[in-house]
Structures are given as C-alpha cells and as structure tokens.
Amino acid sequence: xxxxxxxxxxxxxxxxxxxxRHRGYLGASLxxxxxxxxxxxxxxxxxxxxxxxxxxxxxxxxxxxxVQGRVRAHxxxxxxxxxxxxxxxxSAFETGLDPDPGCLLTxxxxxxxxxxxxxxxxxxGLDAIESGFADALTRARxxxxxxxxxxxxxxxxxxxxxxQGLLVLVRAGxxxxxxxxxxxxxxxxxGPEKDGQR
Amino acid sequence: xxxxxxxxxxxxxxxxxxxxRHRGYLGASLxxxxxxxxxxxxxxxxxxxxxxxxxxxxxxxxxxxxVQGRVRAHxxxxxxxxxxxxxxxxSAFETGLDPDPGCLLTxxxxxxxxxxxxxxxxxxGLDAIESGFADALTRARxxxxxxxxxxxxxxxxxxxxxxQGLLVLVRAGxxxxxxxxxxxxxxxxxGPEKDGQR
DNA sequence: TATCTTTGTGAGCGATCGTTCAACTATGGA
DNA sequence: TCCATAGTTGAACGATCGCTCACAAAGATA
Numbered sequence: 001x002x003x004x005x006x007x008x009x010x011x012x013x014x015x016x017x018x019x020x021r022h023r024g025y026l027g028a029s030l031x032x033x034x035x036x037x038x039x040x041x042x043x044x045x046x047x048x049x050x051x052x053x054x055x056x057x058x059x060x061x062x063x064x065x066x067v068q069g070r071v072r073a074h075x076x077x078x079x080x081x082x083x084x085x086x087x088x089x090x091s092a093f094e095t096g097l098d099p100d101p102g103c104l105l106t107x108x109x110x111x112x113x114x115x116x117x118x119x120x121x122x123x124x125g126l127d128a129i130e131s132g133f134a135d136a137l138t139r140a141r142x143x144x145x146x147x148x149x150x151x152x153x154x155x156x157x158x159x160x161x162x163x164q165g166l167l168v169l170v171r172a173g174x175x176x177x178x179x180x181x182x183x184x185x186x187x188x189x190x191g192p193e194k195d196g197q198r
Numbered sequence: 199x200x201x202x203x204x205x206x207x208x209x210x211x212x213x214x215x216x217x218x219r220h221r222g223y224l225g226a227s228l229x230x231x232x233x234x235x236x237x238x239x240x241x242x243x244x245x246x247x248x249x250x251x252x253x254x255x256x257x258x259x260x261x262x263x264x265v266q267g268r269v270r271a272h273x274x275x276x277x278x279x280x281x282x283x284x285x286x287x288x289s290a291f292e293t294g295l296d297p298d299p300g301c302l303l304t305x306x307x308x309x310x311x312x313x314x315x316x317x318x319x320x321x322x323g324l325d326a327i328e329s330g331f332a333d334a335l336t337r338a339r340x341x342x343x344x345x346x347x348x349x350x351x352x353x354x355x356x357x358x359x360x361x362q363g364l365l366v367l368v369r370a371g372x373x374x375x376x377x378x379x380x381x382x383x384x385x386x387x388x389g390p391e392k393d394g395q396r
Numbered sequence: 397t398a399t400c401t402t403t404g405t406g407a408g409c410g411a412t413c414g415t416t417c418a419a420c421t422a423t424g425g426a
Numbered sequence: 427t428c429c430a431t432a433g434t435t436g437a438a439c440g441a442t443c444g445c446t447c448a449c450a451a452a453g454a455t456a
Contacts, residue, residue: 002402003452026224027312030444040405041445051444100311109370110308113298114225122370157376158383162356165363172307172320178355185356189387200432201422228414238435239415249414 009047012037016058017066021104025055025115052117059121062104067125071132081136082145082187088132089163089183093170105129106167126160133159137190146191155190162186207245210235214256215264219302223253223313250315257319260302265323269330279334280343280385286330287361287381291368303327304365328358335388344389353388360384 019028019036030041030051037044048054070091078084095101105125112119134156140146166182217226217234228239228249235242246252268286276282293299303323310317331354338344364380 001400001454003404003454005403007404023312024222024224024309026222027309029442031442042406042447043404045445046403102308102311106366107308109366110300110305111222111225112369112371113300114221119371126367126370126372154379154383157379158360158387161363161367161380162360163363164366165359165361168304168307168362168366169324169359171310172324173310173317174324181352181355182359185352185387189356189383199424199430201434203433204422227412229412240417240435241433243415244433 007037007039007043010061012039013058013061016054017062017104020055020058021062021102021107022100024107024111025118026111052115055115056117056121059104059108059118059125063121063125063128067105067128071128075132075136078136080145081140081143082191085133085136085140085159085190086183086187089166089186090180092163092166093176093179101167101170103164103167106164107171109164126164129163130156130160140191150191158189159186205235205237205241208259210237211256211259214252215260215302218253218256219260219300219305220298222305222309223316224309250313253313254315254319257302257306257316257323261319261323261326265303265326269326273330273334276334278343279338279341280389283331283334283338283357283388284381284385287364287384288378290361290364291374291377299365299368301362301365304362305369307362324358324362327361328354331357338389348389356387357384 015037016033019032022028023032028036030044033044033051033054034040044051044054048057070088074084074088074091075081078087092103093101105122108115108118109122109126112122134152137146137150137152137155137159141148141150141152162182166179169179169182213235214231217230220226221230226234228242231242231249231252232238242249242252246255268289272282272286272289273279276285290301291299303320306313306316307320307324310320332350335344335348335350335353335357339346339348339350360380364377367377367380
C-alpha cells in the first residue's frame with residue numbers, strides 16, 4: 001500500500017559519506033547533500049529526521065561497510081598478516097582514481113566537539129581498526145613472522161595512532177614518498193623487516 | 199594622531215586560536231569570535247580583512263608561538279633529546295587545566311579541503327615539528343643515546359605521523375593509559391628503551 | 397473508478413551566517 | 427579650540443542555513 005520509495009538507501013548513504021568525508025559535517029549543506037544524493041529535503045527528513053540523523057546513519061554505514069570491509073580484507077583474511085598490515089596502510093593513500101583522500105572516522109574525530117552526537121560512532125570505528133590490528137599481529141606472531149614476545153595490545157594501539165596520523169598527513173598533501181617511508185617505519189617497528197615486500 | 203587601538207593583537211590572536219582549535223574554522227561564527235576575543239566586527243574587518251584573514255593570522259601565530267615554542271622547549275633545547283621527544287608527546291595530552299585538547303594544526307589539516315587558504319600554514323607547522331624531531335634525533339645519535347645507523351629522516355617522519363595520530367585519538371576521547379602506551383611505543387621504535395624514565 | 401496511504405517535490409519559513417558602514421569616540425597637531 | 431585622523435560600535439544587509447509543509451504523484455484496496 002502506498003507509493004514505493006524511488007531511491008536506494010545504501011546508495012544515498014554511500015554518496016553522503018563521500019560528501020561528508022570531503023567537506024566535513026559543517027561544510028556539507030543540505031543543498032550539497034541534495035545535489036550529491038539526489039534526495040530532496042522532504043524525503044530526507046521523513047527518513048533520517050535531520051541532517052544529524054543522516055550523518056549518523058552515514059557514519060554507521062561507513063563503519064559497517066568501509067571500515068569493516070577494509071579490516072576484513074587486509075587484517076583478518078590475508079594468509080600473510082604482516083603483508084596485510086602493510087597493504088592496510090598503503091590503501092589509505094594509494095587511492096588510485098579517488099581524487100580526494102582521507103577517512104570519515106579521522107575527520108569526524110577531529111570535528112567531534114562540534115558534532116558530539118557522532119563520538120560514539122567514531123569510537124566504534126577506531127576500536128574496530130585497533131582490534132583488527134591486534135588480530136593480524138596475533139596471527140603473525142603465531143605464524144612466527146613476528147617476535148614471540150611482541151606486545152600485541154601496545155603494538156595495535158601504536159599502529160592505530162600511526163594510521164590516523166597518516167590520514168592527517170594525507171589530508172595535508174604530504175607527498176607519496178614520505179607516506180611510504182612512514183609505512184615502512186610502521187612495519188619495521190613491529191618486527192624484523194623482510195625487505196622488498198612492498 | 200587618531201584614536202589608539204584598545205586591544206592587544208597578540209591577546210586577540212591567542213583567544214582566536216583557542217576558539218578555532220576547539221570549534222574549527224566553520225564551527226566558529228563571527229558572533230563566537232566576538233564573544234571570545236572581545237573584538238567587534240568593524241575592528242576585526244579593519245585589521246584582518248575577513249574571517250579568513252583572522253584565521254590565517256591565528257594559524258601563523260599558532261605556528262610561531264605554540265608550535266615553535268614547544269619544538270624549542272622539548273626538541274631543540276633539552277640536554278637529553280630522547281627525554282625531550284617523550285615529553286613532546288606527553289605534553290599533547292597531559293594538558294592539565296585545559297579542558298579541551300587537540301592541535302590547531304591537526305584540525306586544520308583535516309579541515310583543509312573546506313579552508314584551502316590555510317594549507318600553506320598547515321604545511322609550515324608540520325614541517326617545523328618534523329625538523330624538530332630530526333634535530334633531536336640527530337643530537338641523540340651524536341650523544342650515543344640512539345643507534346648510530348638510525349635513519350633520522352625516516353624516524354622523524356614516523357614520529358610526526360604518530361604525533362598527529364595521537365592528537366586525533368585525543369580528540370576522540372581515548373583514555374590516558376592508552377595514550378601513554380602509544381608514547382612508550384614511539385620511544386621504543388627509535389631505539390633501545392631506558393626503562394622507568396617517564 | 398474512487399479512496400486511502402505512502403512517497404516525492406520544492407517553495408518558503410525563521411534563524412543565523414559573513415560582512416558592511418554610518419555614527420560615535422578618542423587622540424594629536426595647528 | 428577646532429579640525430583631521432584613527433579606532434570603536436552595533437544595527438542591518440543580502441545570502442544561506444537547517445528545516446517544514448502543502449500539494450502532487452504513485453501504488454494498494456475495494
């Protein structure tokens with residue numbers, strides 16, 4: 001009964017998270033959102049209640065799809081967890097076609113004082129990345145790829161910080177060579193580097 | 199000849215950088231600025247041309263005073279450069295009285311797509327920190343505190359990334375213990391840790 | 397077909413944005 | 427003392443903000 005919804009929720013959220021990642025919460029107006037998603041204000045407010053509601057939905061979708069997807073693909077599933085950690089890092093700046101880099105989580109963490117409703121989602125995403133690192137490190141240690149007395153918890157926390165820092169530097173226009181240098185250093189800091197495995 | 203200026207430029211810029219650090223460029227309205235600095239719009243526009251001009255002036259002042267001051271105090275001047283690096287890190291989250299943490303550089307780097315005029319200032323500040331790290335590392339190496347074959351340039355880049363990441367996590371409300379863990383890891387990654395020197 | 401329900405559309409609301417400017421106030425020199 | 431100059435003040439401008447709502451369109455039921 002009633003008219004069918006013409007738009008796909010997942011597509012709208014995907015456009016919204018791209019826009020919010022690029023411009024931030026405050027920098028993305030409802031006119032921008034309408035242009036990016038094709039959603040008119042009326043429909044938006046019927047489904048998402050407010051701009052804030054849309055943002056929280058987009059952040060949740062970002063966590064569930066983008067973050068979890070990358071954690072799974074690079075940290076949980078690869079046969080070689082050490083190589084997976086490396087590719088997790090490089091995938092943050094070797095975006096290929098995508099012209100505007102960065103991470104919605106990082107950006108929202110920084111903006112979180114002006115958008116406090118998003119703090120919980122930020123924490124959730126950061127925790128997911130950190131436990132992904134911890135999982136990969138644990139597996140690498142079990143495989144003998146890393147030292148047996150590696151402190152997994154501390155290393156995971158440090159990798160998360162380095163990863164977030166990388167995403168800040170990406171936004172500041174740091175050249176690729178330096179980002180690679182940082183990635184190499186991150187790998188060296190968790191254990192003996194096997195050369196030429198980039 | 200003519201009336202004297204009633205306000206101190208340095209004080210106004212100090213208030214402005216606090217406000218911008220807390221709320222971001224877009225999140226700080228001119229009414230907020232007026233309340234924080236005591237500067238009425240007319241005076242502001244006479245001296246700084248625009249909100250953007252004030253922001254750039256505040257970012258420059260932040261670089262010249264806060265960033266350079268901390269680089270000097272922790273990285274360039276201390277007798278023990280390794281301890282200096284550690285205190286540079288801890289000073290980012292052991293703010294004491296200051297209720298709202300974070301770094302104007304980090305925040306502006308993330309916001310830089312919506313405030314492109316600030317990109318140059320961000321780069322300048324980040325470079326100052328990185329070369330401060332490089333200086334401290336070079337001195338530490340010369341003093342025999344760090345391995346003679348330490349790659350200073352690469353380590354400085356990695357410390358900068360870790361530091362920026364720390365400032366993201368601070369904003370996200372990461373507990374102090376974890377921030378200390380990350381700091382410990384940063385120190386361990388540049389050389390053999392001398393225990394209990396926090 | 398007529399009716400009911402759900403969704404789409406976009407003009408327009410009050411509020412607030414960054415900015416301007418005319419009136420006002422203080423100061424130094426003639 | 428009076429004028430020229432520099433600085434202060436805050437009302438108000440047009441633009442844009444997030445948001446609302448009356449109406450149109452589209453499917454389901456009878």
